[in-house]
Structure formats: C-alpha cells, structure tokens
Amino acid sequence: MTPPLRVGLIGLGNVALAHLEGYRGLDQIQVVAGADPRADRAAMMGARYGFAPFSDYRTMLAEARLDLVAVLSTVVTHREAVEAAAERGLHVLCEKPIAISLDDADRMIDACRRHGVKFLYGSSYRFLPPVAKARELIRAGTIGEVRLLTETFIGGHGPAGYHDMGTHHYPAGGPGGSGNGLVDHGIHLVDIFPWLIGSEITAVSGRGQRSGATPMAEYMAMEFRSGALGHLVYDDATWSTDLPSEGLFSWGPTWDQMAAGEAGDRGGQWQQHPGSIRVYGSEGALRIFHYANLLFLRTKAGITQVPVSGRPMPGQFGAEMASLAASIREDRPVDIPAEAGRRALEAVLGAYRSMETGERVRLEPGSPS
Ligand SMILES: NC(=O)c1ccc[n+]([C@@H]2O[C@H](COP(=O)([O-])OP(=O)(O)OC[C@H]3O[C@@H](n4cnc5c(N)ncnc54)[C@H](O)[C@@H]3O)[C@@H](O)[C@H]2O)c1
Structure with a gap:
C-alpha cells in the first residue's frame, strides 16, 4: 500500500x-x-x-x-x-x-x-455538498439562465460587539474588517459565483471595510459576461432582524401551525448556520443553506428539497485535502488553481478601488476557474 x-x-x-x-x-x-x-x-x-x-x-x-x-x-x-x-x-x-x-x-x-x-487554492465552499449540487443543477439548465446570485449577512451585537479580524491578519488601513465581511468571507462567494454559472466576472463595484477602521456596511456588485449580476451585502456591527427558525422558514411549518401546536417535530428549529446563498434563474431559483447542508429548488412545479450527498461542514476541508492529495498522486493539475484565488482577490480589490474612484472597475478577461 x-x-x-x-x-x-x-x-x-x-x-x-x-x-x-x-x-x-x-x-x-x-x-x-x-x-x-x-x-x-x-x-x-x-x-x-x-x-x-x-x-x-x-x-x-x-x-x-x-x-x-x-x-x-x-x-x-x-x-x-x-x-x-x-x-x-x-x-x-x-x-x-x-x-x-x-x-x-x-x-x-x-x-x-x-x-x-502544486498549489491548491483553498476555496472550501466548492466542496460543500449543497454548493456542489447547486452547480450540477445550474449546469444542467434546471433553473434556466441565471440572472442573479446574492448573499446577505447582517447581524451581530452592534458596534460594541463587532470583532475586527485584526491587523495581525490584515495590516491597518488596507482591506480588512470582520470574518463575516467582504475580503475575508465575501471572497468565498466571489470565487464560487463564476464557478457555479460558468461565466467570468467582467466588472465590479462596491465598498469595503478597512482594517482597524470604524465598522460600516459593505457591499459588492459583480457583473458577469453572461449578463448575470452578483450581489453581496455584509454588516455584522448591527443587529439582525432574523427570526427564530428563519433558517428553515420556507420549509418548516407555518406560524399558525406552530402557534396551534400542530408542528410536531417538523422543522422549525433554529439552525446553527442559517446563512444562505440565493441563485435566481429564468426558469427557477435555488436557495443554498451551505452550512446547514440543505438545498431547495423552486420551479413552476413548486418547491422541492434536493437531496445532497457528501460530508457537511467540516467535511469540505477533508474533501479539499483529498483533492490535492489525488492531484499529487496522479500528477495532474489541481482542482482549484491558485490563479482562481488571485482572480477573486483582484475582484474584491477592484470593489475597494471603485470606492475610491466612484467608478465601476473592469476586470481583464481570463478567468481561470
Ligand atoms: N475556508 C474557511 O471557511 C475559513 C474559515 C476561517 C478562516 N479561514 C482562513 O484561514 C486563515 C486563518 O484563519 P483563522 O480563523 O484560523 O485565524 P486565527 O487568528 O484563529 O489563527 C491564525 C493562526 O496563525 C498563527 N500564525 C501567525 N503567524 C504565523 C506564522 N508566521 N507561522 C505560523 N503560524 C502563524 C497565529 O498564531 C494563529 O494561531 C485565514 O486565511 C482565514 O481567512 C478560512
């Protein structure tokens, strides 16, 4: 062996x-x-x-x-x-x-x-089972032509509860902010959006947090060659308006059923990781609960929960490592090239630049992912 x-x-x-x-x-x-x-x-x-x-x-x-x-x-x-x-x-x-x-x-x-x-870029979201399954469905045309991809993360305990990643991660004055912000977290989405839809980012705009600065809301818009739009909004220095059980809001029992005690054990529980990614197409839409390991598909036929296979969080890190090990053993190119990490960074830094110039920033053609 x-x-x-x-x-x-x-x-x-x-x-x-x-x-x-x-x-x-x-x-x-x-x-x-x-x-x-x-x-x-x-x-x-x-x-x-x-x-x-x-x-x-x-x-x-x-x-x-x-x-x-x-x-x-x-x-x-x-x-x-x-x-x-x-x-x-x-x-x-x-x-x-x-x-x-x-x-x-x-x-x-x-x-x-x-x-x-070999240099594998650790875009771990690509190995989360509902994210990988969503890509399969999108590439098979299940939701038609993708028009919009979004993620919003709002919620914390006000500015006093805000946790900056710190200057030991991001030098003061440069891109930074919290672990739920644009450069540290949003960069996951900036990598997977083009990978999900098979179309590269052509232009970006936005506003990003600086390391050590007073927290502010951040956003980034991405234009894709296909015509789709990507949108991210982050602020964890404010309070969330999420309601208990909202992680399963579209799936669990109705408020009436819960109030009447008819919900039994069907859903309705608070998900530890209720964060979600939404993908909207011309013929349907997907809701990806990437850490709760759930995937929902909506088409004119209704809403269905799509089964996903593979290990949920923290299994993505094992899958990522297994992928690198296989490319070493088989002496083949890695599954996620370092250039994909460079491209994602280029896009995020472009959003920061647009904040200074007040203009959209175009990216050179040549997506590697
Ligand atoms: N893929 C994901 O889902 C995910 C999640 C969290 C963090 N991250 C990334 O992982 C990295 C680490 O984040 P973290 O949350 O573990 O941060 P952390 O601050 O908890 O840990 C960083 C560690 O690096 C150590 N360190 C500093 N200088 C070092 C050096 N010269 N040599 C060796 N170790 C050194 C620190 O002492 C610390 O223990 C970051 O790039 C972060 O963006 C990825």
Missing part, C-alpha cells in the same frame, strides 16, 4: 481545528507536524491530534520530512509561508484569501511554478 502523504500545518488557530476535524478518516494523508508561534497552542494541538509541534514553521519544513503543507496562518503571512514551502519542493494548500495584495499572489504563484510544486 502507498504510504500516506506527510502533511504539515502552518498556523494552528481556529480554521486549523476545522481542517483537522475535516481530515478525519482520510487515509491518503497523515498530519505529522504543525507550527504556530504560539508554542502553547502548538503543543496543545499536537497532543490532541498526534503530531509534532513546532513554534517556527521554517524549522518544521527543515525537520519534519513533509510532502505538502496546508497554510492556515494569518492572511498577511500566506506569501512567505507558501514561498518557503515551495523552495523546499513541498506542495501547497493555501487558505483564502490567497494573500493581501496581487503582488504577493503573483510571487506565490511564481514560486510554486518555478519549483514545480
């Missing part, structure tokens, strides 16, 4: 936990080492998941006999970590956003190309 690929993790914060949980059951890889400058955290994670802890990733790269690394560290450190791994001939999975600047992204892509290593 082929021995598992030896994986090292760079960065052992929040998302590393989700990755490690998602990797459970994968026999093609083994996490043998992990590095984080917070030595206590590295030791705790190493003991819990059975890998060698390091406080400096360069020492780990030199000593741990790795095949590949997953770069899960603060955003500002992605470039140096990817370059260091590539220089040692190690394949790379890098979390989103790929980097904080296009120059950094170019340097990372160039380093991996020069050293002949």
Whole structure:
C-alpha cells in the first residue's frame, strides 16, 4: 500500500481545528507536524491530534520530512509561508484569501511554478455538498439562465460587539474588517459565483471595510459576461432582524401551525448556520443553506428539497485535502488553481478601488476557474 502523504500545518488557530476535524478518516494523508508561534497552542494541538509541534514553521519544513503543507496562518503571512514551502519542493494548500495584495499572489504563484510544486487554492465552499449540487443543477439548465446570485449577512451585537479580524491578519488601513465581511468571507462567494454559472466576472463595484477602521456596511456588485449580476451585502456591527427558525422558514411549518401546536417535530428549529446563498434563474431559483447542508429548488412545479450527498461542514476541508492529495498522486493539475484565488482577490480589490474612484472597475478577461 502507498504510504500516506506527510502533511504539515502552518498556523494552528481556529480554521486549523476545522481542517483537522475535516481530515478525519482520510487515509491518503497523515498530519505529522504543525507550527504556530504560539508554542502553547502548538503543543496543545499536537497532543490532541498526534503530531509534532513546532513554534517556527521554517524549522518544521527543515525537520519534519513533509510532502505538502496546508497554510492556515494569518492572511498577511500566506506569501512567505507558501514561498518557503515551495523552495523546499513541498506542495501547497493555501487558505483564502490567497494573500493581501496581487503582488504577493503573483510571487506565490511564481514560486510554486518555478519549483514545480502544486498549489491548491483553498476555496472550501466548492466542496460543500449543497454548493456542489447547486452547480450540477445550474449546469444542467434546471433553473434556466441565471440572472442573479446574492448573499446577505447582517447581524451581530452592534458596534460594541463587532470583532475586527485584526491587523495581525490584515495590516491597518488596507482591506480588512470582520470574518463575516467582504475580503475575508465575501471572497468565498466571489470565487464560487463564476464557478457555479460558468461565466467570468467582467466588472465590479462596491465598498469595503478597512482594517482597524470604524465598522460600516459593505457591499459588492459583480457583473458577469453572461449578463448575470452578483450581489453581496455584509454588516455584522448591527443587529439582525432574523427570526427564530428563519433558517428553515420556507420549509418548516407555518406560524399558525406552530402557534396551534400542530408542528410536531417538523422543522422549525433554529439552525446553527442559517446563512444562505440565493441563485435566481429564468426558469427557477435555488436557495443554498451551505452550512446547514440543505438545498431547495423552486420551479413552476413548486418547491422541492434536493437531496445532497457528501460530508457537511467540516467535511469540505477533508474533501479539499483529498483533492490535492489525488492531484499529487496522479500528477495532474489541481482542482482549484491558485490563479482562481488571485482572480477573486483582484475582484474584491477592484470593489475597494471603485470606492475610491466612484467608478465601476473592469476586470481583464481570463478567468481561470
Ligand atoms: N475556508 C474557511 O471557511 C475559513 C474559515 C476561517 C478562516 N479561514 C482562513 O484561514 C486563515 C486563518 O484563519 P483563522 O480563523 O484560523 O485565524 P486565527 O487568528 O484563529 O489563527 C491564525 C493562526 O496563525 C498563527 N500564525 C501567525 N503567524 C504565523 C506564522 N508566521 N507561522 C505560523 N503560524 C502563524 C497565529 O498564531 C494563529 O494561531 C485565514 O486565511 C482565514 O481567512 C478560512
């Protein structure tokens, strides 16, 4: 039997936990080492998941006999970590956003190309079962021609409860804000929208949060070559108007049934992750509850719940890692090229630029995804 690929993790914060949980059951890889400058955290994670802890990733790269690394560290450190791994001939999975600047992204892509290593962009949403199924339906023409894709995330506990990702992720004054904002979260959607509909973004406009600044509402509009429009709206420094059970609002019992005690155990419970993505077409629409692992299709025939297969959150991180491992074993191109991460960053930074110029920003043709 082929021995598992030896994986090292760079960065052992929040998302590393989700990755490690998602990797459970994968026999093609083994996490043998992990590095984080917070030595206590590295030791705790190493003991819990059975890998060698390091406080400096360069020492780990030199000593741990790795095949590949997953770069899960603060955003500002992605470039140096990817370059260091590539220089040692190690394949790379890098979390989103790929980097904080296009120059950094170019340097990372160039380093991996020069050293002949694979570079998978960690667009984990592509591996969420209802998102993947939605793409299948869209590509099969189930909702006709896609006209609009949207995601809105509003809600927190006012400005006092707002949690900035911090200047250790995003340097002060540059793109930043919260983990539910445009550059850190919206970039997921900026990657999957063109991938879902098979049409590239041609122009963007918007308004984005700066790292360390007073929070404000953010938005981004994307125009696609097909004529479709993408729209994102984020503000988690205000209060949500979501109602209990709204995550299943279109599916659960009616308010009357609930009030009359006729709902039984049919739906109606609060979903832990009620966030959703909406896709509207000329012949139908899709509602994707990406973390609740639900997918609904509406056509003139009515509303149906579409079965999805695959592991829900945090399974997407396992699927992502399995995808990189397979491309290494089979020596074929990765499923999500680093250029897709660069393209998504280019689009988001374009929205920031439009805020300064007051004009829409056109993107050069050439989507890689
Ligand atoms: N795909 C997803 O759904 C998803 C979800 C959350 C976060 N993320 C991304 O994952 C990355 C990490 O986010 P997080 O939420 O885990 O942040 P975090 O702040 O919880 O953890 C980041 C970790 O990186 C460590 N670090 C800093 N400098 C380092 C260095 N030089 N070498 C090694 N480690 C270093 C920090 O000590 C910290 O433990 C970000 O790019 C973020 O956007 C992705």
